[in-house]
Each structure stands twice: as structure tokens, then as C-alpha cells.
Amino acid sequence: MSETIEIDELVFSVKRSTRRRTVGVTVERDKSLVAHLPQGVALDVATRLIASKLLWVHQKLAEHGETARDDVFRIPEFVDGEGFHLLGKHYRLKLVDVPKNVTGVPSVRFEGDRILLRREQAASGGKRIEEYYTRAAHPYLNETVQRWKRIVGVEPGRFVQVMDLGYRWGSCSEDGTLNFHWRTMQLPPRIIEYVVVHELVHIKVPNHSEKFWKMIGSVMPDYESRKAWLKQKGGEL
Structure with a gap:
């Protein structure tokens, strides 16, 4: 029976090797997860070591494409009227034109029930929104x-x-x-x-x-x- 390790709903198939000396993890192109273990390492010991690498695993899964993410998160369009939320409240997107001689206007800002995005940055709207929410x-x-x-x-x-x-x-x-x-x-x-x-x-x-x-x-x-x-x-x- 093949061995597996499950941590926080992530399942790692276990591959053991007599030549391996340390516990390692790989994220395959199809997003499958593999735990590489030395022959004699116990599963509970390996589980603790892999748990310390979970942040890296999640980041690698994100880098391997949008498939898993698309199943969870809605992908917005950056057009007038698109809906966004902040702390559960709903806002409608409005693209705004900013004259070239005007400085200091943020890429994203909230006014009333609107979220305002500079029109020339609509193509990179996803990045601008991410930066705002992160701050x-x-x-x-x-x-x-x-x-x-x-x-x-x-x-x-x-x-x-x-x-x-x-x-x-x-x-x-x-x-x-x-x-x-x-x-x-x-x-x-x-x-x-x-x-x-x-x-x-x-x-x-x-x-x-x-x-x-x-x-x-x-x-x-x-x-x-x-x-x-x-x-x-x-x-x-």
C-alpha cells in the first residue's frame, strides 16, 4: 500500500530512497505533491518537517498556474460597473481619467459606493487591486x-x-x-x-x-x- 502524508488538506505521495539523506518536497507541474523521504524516516517525523515548508508549497502551487485558484476565486473584469468588496461591503468599479499634469492621484481609491481605478492602469488592474488590499x-x-x-x-x-x-x-x-x-x-x-x-x-x-x-x-x-x-x-x- 502506498504511503501518503496529509497536512491541512494537502496530500503528499511518499517516495522513499535508500540514497536520500534528507526530507524534501516537490510540486509537480500538474500540482501533485511528492514527499521524498530517506528509507528509514518515520512518517510522523517527516510530517513535522514538511509542515515547516507549507508556505513554500502554497507559493509554488500559486506559481504553477491559475487552475486551482479559478475553482475558488472569481476573476473580475476591470470595466465600469464591475463589483468589488472591501470588508464585506460592495462597491462598483469606475475607471477615471487623470490629466497628465495632475500628480498624487492614487491608482486605487474608494469614494462612496465606488472604487475608482485610473483608466490608464486598467490593464494592470489586478496588480493594482492586490497592492491596495495588501496595504x-x-x-x-x-x-x-x-x-x-x-x-x-x-x-x-x-x-x-x-x-x-x-x-x-x-x-x-x-x-x-x-x-x-x-x-x-x-x-x-x-x-x-x-x-x-x-x-x-x-x-x-x-x-x-x-x-x-x-x-x-x-x-x-x-x-x-x-x-x-x-x-x-x-x-x-
């Missing part, structure tokens, strides 16, 4: 983490990291650093709280065992409804 996410998520870490009873890394995590909302590194997808800022605040608590609890319980879900339930009794909302509607934002 906004750092203070917001740091504050949310600081508030909830006392309730969960853990001490994460000093600052959160915001990046493109492919098709994942968040991850927890072995050193307690919390990583969040920049798209998290599109979610309603109560759903962002669920994503944050989910990763904070991973500091204590690295897997999705019964103990993990019980611990989330002890600090967030309605987590199941938040989890269901994220699964059903998160990708539509």
Missing part, C-alpha cells in the same frame, strides 16, 4: 490577531504576513508566523475573524483533528456558520 490588510489583520490571540491563548509571530497564498485564505508557519491571502480583506469582519482564529488555533494544533475543531468552538461557538459562509460565498467576492 490595507496589514494594520487590520494585525489588530484582529492581537485581539483574538488573548482569547485563544497563544502567542503568534510579532507581525502577520500578507501575500498571494494561491487558493488558501491563510496558513500558519511552524514558527508561529500567520500568513493571510490579500483577498481576505474582501470578507465581512466576522468571517475575517474566523480565518484569523482558525490560524491562531493551528499554533496549538497543527492539523484539522477533532481537538482542533473543539478548540475553535470553545472560543468561537458559532464558527460552523462562519466556516460555511466562507466556503459557500468567499470565492464569489
